[in-house]
Amino acid sequence: MHERLAALADPARWRIVELLAERPRAVGVVASLTGLRQPQATKHLQTLERAGLVVARRFGQRRIYALQVDAVQSVIAELMRVAAIAHENRANRETYDQYASQVDAEVLAADRDRWADEREYVFRRTLTASRDTVWRHLTLPELVPEWWATDGLRLSHIEFSTRPGDRLVQLYTGDDVGEGADSVIGRAEGVVESVTPAERLAFRLSPVLPDGSTAFNGHYTYSLTEAGENTELEVRLRISDSTVPSAEFIAGVQLGWDQCLDKLAAAVAVSTSRNTTTMNTITSKETDD
Structure with a gap:
């Protein structure tokens, strides 16, 4: 999961995922649509493949990449799990914000001994x-x-x-x-x-x-x-x-x-x-x- 999250954290790779969500695409097409050089696009696609987020097959002279939807859904599920924990413990965050606000007010008031x-x-x-x-x-x-x-x-x-x-x-x-x-x-x-x-x-x-x-x-x-x-x-x-x-x-x-x-x-x-x-x-x- 950490490898998948790290792979998705890069803006260029995220754009590639968005493109592959529409349809499987060849390396050259991905490079053209993202404005990357083909070696750069290839490197990003290989990173996504190692993370299990995309799969590649060669058809004739072209190497076509497709999105692994189940893998993306697993990332979403993990993020939803973390969000649910945060929601369940939202009182702790509210306390944090309340204290931070009070600190700001008191620091402003503390202008002298x-x-x-x-x-x-x-x-x-x-x-x-x-x-x-x-x-x-x-x-x-x-x-x-x-x-x-x-x-x-x-x-x-x-x-x-x-x-x-x-x-x-x-x-x-x-x-x-x-x-x-x-x-x-x-x-x-x-x-x-x-x-x-x-x-x-x-x-x-x-x-x-x-x-x-x-x-x-x-x-x-x-x-x-x-x-x-x-x-x-x-x-x-x-x-x-x-x-x-x-x-x-x-x-x-x-x-x-x-x-x-x-x-x-x-x-x-x-x-x-x-x-x-x-x-x-x-x-x-x-x-x-």
Whole structure:
């Protein structure tokens, strides 16, 4: 298939395919219709023949080439297969375009230091889990990687605690195998500021630029309130000390946190379902006994 695609990529050979789609033609005719010298036309036809896209037979003094329709249809089918995959995953492309558009806007706005200071973002979710379950997913280092990474990234290292003054560290790598498991492409550092267990957590977390400086300071607050069997989560982020290079980071705040909180919602829902199943199993065994 790769050989066929490569053969069709040349404009001259593509024109030859178009001509042979109309009827089988001799080398000299192909050369005349394409404006190629006959040796050039012959070379292109031989490339197409090796790729299985055309077949040649000699009739008398002439060598006639004909298009292999099945081979062309196989190329079309392969392209349609790839297009179908892209269509199925079109949300990823839409996210790509959305982020690119936001980056362009923020880069234009970042014309000086502190350009985004005091900007505030607020995110809210109703989570199908208890406050304790949500709190654990927000704060336990073994659970945080389940949700705190945007699409395409993996939280490969996390230092997180609920003791005021403790250091926070995040390291991100790409989630595609080919990017290298140890290739750090994002780092953030901060500190825990205040804690009310299962209710409120305030911390500062700052993305680190390639030169080791801080892109901006992010002041975060998690607030949890009970809502029957569910939990209302509010995440607030206030930006300070923004630098010009922070534009690409800030461009991804809205999109990134929307993705992360959707993952958090899914993670706590699975945890709640698992706990419910376990409790039902225990209750059933006790009843049987």
